[in-house]
Amino acid sequence: MKKILDYSETVTQRGHQDRGKTPDQNEDLFFDREKDGVCPFCKIQTQIVHCDYQLTYPEWLEGGEFDIQEDVKQCGNCGWWRLRCDKVTTVGIEARSFVMESAILKSYDLSSRYVPIEAIRKYLVENFGDVIHIHDRNMERLVQSVFREYFTCDVEHVGRSHDGGIDLILVNSDSPTVVQVKRRKSLDHVEGVSGVREFLGAAVLKKSRSCIYVSTSRKFSDPAIEAAQQAIKVGSVQSYELYDFDRFCDILKLTTSIDHAPWKAYMRKEW
Ligand SMILES: [Zn+2]
Structure with missing residues (x-):
């Protein structure tokens, strides 16, 4: 069973401690910085990937000092991260506050139909061969999502009603x-001519002038390629594109960006 890790959502925790009083919430996080230094998934020490510190004496504090520290810790193994920003105002006695943003770990079975398509796309960029393990319905939604960006147009999922083999429009x-x-169970499957002909029939009956046949197989047979060319030559359709493993993988990579520092969106902007 292949696992996908998804950190696209976060949770925010805050705390505030007035001069000499007990913190209003998350008291343990105020005093035990070790707690945010361990990846909750891998149980290993995280690494500091960003750190900033600033000490100022702003006028509004009338001689007091204002410290601010921001750091990001990230797990070198799975990518889990946590950003923490602490503010300390000292005028005689300290007042502290912090805000912490943590990635939420979600783990999915690659072949489950409930995996978010965005998570599948990011995973496949580096593991495209595993495309054979994804759920059939997700395969259709994956192509829908990739084509929507690649062709910059709306892509309708026909899905279950299966209009003579038409999955997307x-x-x-x-x-x-x-x-x-x-989605073939083996990458070495060869797409034969019959499937290409049959789909041409469905396209013609639908009065469509262009068709695209996407397969996870590494190749289409020569007669299949010739049939697609012949369909154009005799004017059955204007275009008939065949996407094999490599061709689809290329556009998936082209349209899927992987953000290696998702925490940047939560950083203080003033540094
Ligand atoms: Zn980890």
Whole structure:
């Protein structure tokens, strides 16, 4: 079973401690900085990947000092991270506050149908061969998501109603492009001519002028490639594109960006 880790959501914790009083919330986090230094998933020490400190004597404190410290710790193994910003105001006695943003760990089974498509895309960028393990329905939604960005148009998921093998429709012109998606159990499967012909039939019946056949197989057979070319030559359709493993992998990589420092969005902007 292949696992996907997803850290796209976060949780915020805050605390405030007035001069000499007990903190109003998250008291343990005020005093035990060790607690935020361990990855809750891997149980190993995290590394400091960002640290800033500033000490000022602002006028509004009338001689008092204002310290601010921000750091980010990240797990070198799985990528989990936590950003913490502490503020200390000292006029005689200290007043402290902190805000902490932590990534929420979600772990999915790659072949489950409940994995978010964004998480699948990010995972496949580095593990594209595992595309054969994803759920059939997610395969269709994956192609939908990638094509939506690649062709910058709306892509309708026809899904279960299965209109003669039409899984997706690219709404890119008056004559929409129909798409068939095949997730094969082996990358070495060769897409034969019959599937390509059959889908052409579905496209013609739908009065579509363009079709795209996407497969996770590494190759289409020569007769399959010739059939797609012949369909254009005799004017059955204007275009018939075949996407094999490499071709689809290339556009997935092109359209999927991996943010290696997602915590940057939560940083103080003034540094
Ligand atoms: Zn970890």
